[in-house]
Amino acid sequence: MVADESGFSSALFDVSISSDPLLLSQVKGLIEQVSLCTFVVFPKEKRFFFSHGMVDVLGPVASEDMLLAAFLEYTDSEERRMIGVHYEEAFYDLIAANQQVVSFEHNLFSHKGNMYHLKVTMQMVKKDNHILIYGMMEDYTSSFGEIVYEKLLSDSIDGYLFCYEENNDHCRFNSSLSQLVDLPNHELTHASREVMNLVHPDDHEVLLSVLNSNGIARKKQGQSMDFRVLSPSEGEVWLHSCGVFQFVSPDQKRYKIGIFMDDTERNKTNYLQKLLIDPSQAHTYNYDKKQDIIQF
Numbered sequence: 001m002v003a004d005e006s007g008f009s010s011a012l013f014d015v016s017i018s019s020d021p022l023l024l025s026q027v028k029g030l031i032e033q034v035s036l037c038t039f040v041v042f043p044k045e046k047r048f049f050f051s052h053g054m055v056d057v058l059g060p061v062a063s064e065d066m067l068l069a070a071f072l073e074y075t076d077s078e079e080r081r082m083i084g085v086h087y088e089e090a091f092y093d094l095i096a097a098n099q100q101v102v103s104f105e106h107n108l109f110s111h112k113g114n115m116y117h118l119k120v121t122m123q124m125v126k127k128d129n130h131i132l133i134y135g136m137m138e139d140y141t142s143s144f145g146e147i148v149y150e151k152l153l154s155d156s157i158d159g160y161l162f163c164y165e166e167n168n169d170h171c172r173f174n175s176s177l178s179q180l181v182d183l184p185n186h187e188l189t190h191a192s193r194e195v196m197n198l199v200h201p202d203d204h205e206v207l208l209s210v211l212n213s214n215g216i217a218r219k220k221q222g223q224s225m226d227f228r229v230l231s232p233s234e235g236e237v238w239l240h241s242c243g244v245f246q247f248v249s250p251d252q253k254r255y256k257i258g259i260f261m262d263d264t265e266r267n268k269t270n271y272l273q274k275l276l277i278d279p280s281q282a283h284t285y286n287y288d289k290k291q292d293i294i295q296f
Helices: 006-010 019-032 052-058 070-073 078-095 143-151 174-183 191-198 201-211 262-278
Strands: 037-042 045-052 099-109 115-127 132-138 162-164 170-173 187-189 226-231 235-250 254-262 287-288 293-295
Touching: 037 052, 045 052, 045 070, 052 070, 070 078, 078 099, 078 115, 078 132, 115 143, 162 174, 170 174, 170 191, 174 226, 187 191, 191 201, 201 235, 201 254, 235 262
Parallel strands: none
Antiparallel strands: 037 045, 037 132, 099 115, 115 132, 162 170, 162 254, 170 187, 226 235, 235 254, 287 293
């Protein structure tokens, strides 16, 4: 059976509205402008009928009816079971009238291997005494980076955080780090060049090593994870890298996310200890008591 696209829009409305072909056409066009695709589900069979938008993603297989299990084959194997649970629980809640509308997000792989980040919205409709699930899928792939920024750079996380987008050479900072380096707009353009102006010249190599790492910071022999930031308000501030994590978003943008902690007091203490232990790093003097003279 091939999905009838005219049924996707008309399923939403009563007979008097859906019998007006001009209005129905306008509504259908509006829905398809804001969504990747629309779909109807026979909940008892868990059988999907997609509009043509899904054919562009999954290929010709989506032009025919598709069982939920077959659709889930295009999701990540580690997420597949949970995504299936989301759909089944949504079908149950809608049919039982526990909720009028259900919405959730998940990733989907196209037949070409590209990953889409989708927002799925569904509601129950009755059509000719049949209970159906009507829904649409919106492509949230391009907004994935904004979601990351919003969640990671919120003030709910202690420490200094940054999120760097390699493709655009653009970096954003949370409020704490922005205040420390005096960046009211919380961001740097041309970041790979401009960031060095914020760091002590002697620590540039340390910063580059930190930024090129991946994962939780683990100090190697002879390698420091600490560097100095030149703060207009606080002077030299020592920061310790807790880790830098790299990932690729569904729209193939590359990101680096890192967190630093203020380590100024420990570095000052270490410096004082070195002066006491290693005389070559301290100023020494001789005091001639008879002549009351100090010689350095």
